[in-house]
Amino acid sequence: MARLDHRPGRRSRHPRTASMLAFSLAVGLAVAAAPGLALAGSGNGAIVTAAHRVNPPDGTGTDPAGEPGDETPTPDPTDTGPLPTSPPPTVPETSPPPPVTTVPAPTTTAPPPAPVTTAPTTAAPTTAPPPPPPAPPAAPRPDGPAASPVGVQVTTGDVALSPAYWNARSTVTSLRVTVTNTGRVAEEIRLAYTLPAGVTDAGTKGCAATGGGEYRCGAWTSGPGARFSTTLRVRVSGQAWRQMPLSGSVRVSASAAGGGTVSDNEGFAVLFPPGPPVPGIKLQADEVAFDISGAASNLAVRLGNTGAVDAAGAVEVVLPAGVTVPTPPAGCVMVDPTRTRCDLGSVPAGRTAEVRLPVNATPEAQRDAPLAGAVVGKLDPRSGRARQVQMSFRITAAAALATPPPSEPAPTGSTGVLAAGAAAGDGGGMSSVQRTAVIVVVVSTVLVVLALTLATTSLRRRMTDPGE
Structure with a gap:
C-alpha cells in the first residue's frame, strides 16, 4: 500500500499567505485611489469657501445705531434701475497735477576747483579729452513683464462742513474729484464712490446708487495725459455728527483695447466743525x-x-x-x-x-x-x-499720493481659485495639497510593489515545492 505524503504544516501556511496577499492588494488599491479623492474634495471645498467670501450676505452696509433719542438716519437709496450710460459733467484742469511723492535720489555737486597759485606757463595749453558719451538707456529685460500703456490716478478733496451745519436738518455740499489719464493711450474711465453712514448722494448727474452706500457713474473717454475734475453732490444728515469720525472712498478704473484694466482709489474725510x-x-x-x-x-x-x-x-x-x-x-x-x-x-x-x-x-x-x-x-x-x-x-499720508506702477489685472475668479493658481505657478513650487498628494502616491506605490513582491514569492515557493 502506497504511503501518502501528509504535510500539515506547509498546507496550513497557504491560506494565511493568500489572505495576506488579498489584504495587501486591497490596501494598495485603496491608497492609490485616495489622492484623486483628496484632491477633488479639497478643490471643491476651496471654491465653496471662496464663493462665500466673495458673496457675503446682504446687510453689511447698514448704518450703525446712534445714541438713544437720535432721529432715524436717512437710509441709503437702493438700486432703482440700470446704471447710467452718461458720465457726470467735468471741468478740464489746466494746473499741473500734484507731484508724485517719492524719495528723490540725492544729488551731489562737485566742489569748485581750488584757485591756481602757481605762475602760468607759456607752453601751449593742453586740450582735455572730451567726456565719454552718456550710456544708452538699459533695454528692458526680455523675461520681465512689459509696462502697461494704461494708467489712471484719482485725487479727492474733503466734505468740509461750516458752522451753519448745526442749524440745519441736513446740509448739501460737494466733493471735488480729479482724474488724470497717466497712460499712453486713449482710455475708458469709470468712477465709483462709497459714502459713509449719514451721508447720501444729493442728485449727482450721471451716477446711480447700487446699494449699501455704493454709487457708480457712467464712463468717460479720455486721451493720454488728459486731466479733468467732476463734482459729486452729497447730503449730510443733521444727526450724522453723532457717528463721527466718518470717511468715504472714491475709485476709478481705466481700460483700453489691448491694454488691460488698471484702477486707483483715494479716501476722503467728512469734517465737522466744533459743536x-x-x-x-x-x-x-x-x-x-x-x-x-x-x-x-x-x-x-x-x-x-x-x-x-x-x-x-x-x-x-x-x-x-x-x-x-x-x-x-x-x-x-x-x-x-x-x-x-x-x-x-x-x-x-x-x-x-x-x-x-x-x-x-x-x-x-x-x-x-x-x-x-x-x-x-x-x-x-x-x-x-x-x-x-x-x-x-483730517488724517493724511504721503504713501496715498505715491502712484504705484501700473500692472496687468489678475484674472477674474474666486479667491480660492486664484490662490491655488498662484501657488502652483510661484517659481515652480508645489502647494501643500500637491505635496500631500505626491506623498500619498509614493506610499501607495510602495504598498502595491510590496503586495506584488509577496505574491511573487508565494508563487515561487509553491512552484518549487515538490509536494504540490
Missing part, C-alpha cells in the same frame, strides 16, 4: 500727517475754558480702523484700540490745556488716506453744568 455750539468751551485738533517713510506722527489737541470758573478738563480721541496710539502719554489711557481718553486736570478760566498723542497707522490705513478722526472735549466745573463739544480732524 454742537456750547458757551464756555473751545476745542481744536490739528491735522495728522504721515510722511513717505510711514513713521509715527503726532496729534495735538487743545481744550479751552472760555467760561468764568475753573473746570476739570478731559478729551477723548476716536481714531479710524488701522490708526492707533501706541504709547499713551501721562494722564491718558487706552479705552479700546481706537479710543484714548486723557485727563487734563483743572483748566483755569480763560486758559487752554494741550495734549499731544503719538499716532501710528498701518500701511493699509495710510493707503486709504485721507481719513477722519474725532475728538470729544469735556469741561466739568465745580458748580454749574458740564460742557461738551466735539469735532473731526
Whole structure:
C-alpha cells in the first residue's frame, strides 16, 4: 500500500499567505485611489469657501445705531434701475497735477576747483579729452513683464462742513474729484464712490446708487495725459455728527483695447466743525500727517475754558480702523484700540490745556488716506453744568499720493481659485495639497510593489515545492 505524503504544516501556511496577499492588494488599491479623492474634495471645498467670501450676505452696509433719542438716519437709496450710460459733467484742469511723492535720489555737486597759485606757463595749453558719451538707456529685460500703456490716478478733496451745519436738518455740499489719464493711450474711465453712514448722494448727474452706500457713474473717454475734475453732490444728515469720525472712498478704473484694466482709489474725510455750539468751551485738533517713510506722527489737541470758573478738563480721541496710539502719554489711557481718553486736570478760566498723542497707522490705513478722526472735549466745573463739544480732524499720508506702477489685472475668479493658481505657478513650487498628494502616491506605490513582491514569492515557493 502506497504511503501518502501528509504535510500539515506547509498546507496550513497557504491560506494565511493568500489572505495576506488579498489584504495587501486591497490596501494598495485603496491608497492609490485616495489622492484623486483628496484632491477633488479639497478643490471643491476651496471654491465653496471662496464663493462665500466673495458673496457675503446682504446687510453689511447698514448704518450703525446712534445714541438713544437720535432721529432715524436717512437710509441709503437702493438700486432703482440700470446704471447710467452718461458720465457726470467735468471741468478740464489746466494746473499741473500734484507731484508724485517719492524719495528723490540725492544729488551731489562737485566742489569748485581750488584757485591756481602757481605762475602760468607759456607752453601751449593742453586740450582735455572730451567726456565719454552718456550710456544708452538699459533695454528692458526680455523675461520681465512689459509696462502697461494704461494708467489712471484719482485725487479727492474733503466734505468740509461750516458752522451753519448745526442749524440745519441736513446740509448739501460737494466733493471735488480729479482724474488724470497717466497712460499712453486713449482710455475708458469709470468712477465709483462709497459714502459713509449719514451721508447720501444729493442728485449727482450721471451716477446711480447700487446699494449699501455704493454709487457708480457712467464712463468717460479720455486721451493720454488728459486731466479733468467732476463734482459729486452729497447730503449730510443733521444727526450724522453723532457717528463721527466718518470717511468715504472714491475709485476709478481705466481700460483700453489691448491694454488691460488698471484702477486707483483715494479716501476722503467728512469734517465737522466744533459743536454742537456750547458757551464756555473751545476745542481744536490739528491735522495728522504721515510722511513717505510711514513713521509715527503726532496729534495735538487743545481744550479751552472760555467760561468764568475753573473746570476739570478731559478729551477723548476716536481714531479710524488701522490708526492707533501706541504709547499713551501721562494722564491718558487706552479705552479700546481706537479710543484714548486723557485727563487734563483743572483748566483755569480763560486758559487752554494741550495734549499731544503719538499716532501710528498701518500701511493699509495710510493707503486709504485721507481719513477722519474725532475728538470729544469735556469741561466739568465745580458748580454749574458740564460742557461738551466735539469735532473731526483730517488724517493724511504721503504713501496715498505715491502712484504705484501700473500692472496687468489678475484674472477674474474666486479667491480660492486664484490662490491655488498662484501657488502652483510661484517659481515652480508645489502647494501643500500637491505635496500631500505626491506623498500619498509614493506610499501607495510602495504598498502595491510590496503586495506584488509577496505574491511573487508565494508563487515561487509553491512552484518549487515538490509536494504540490
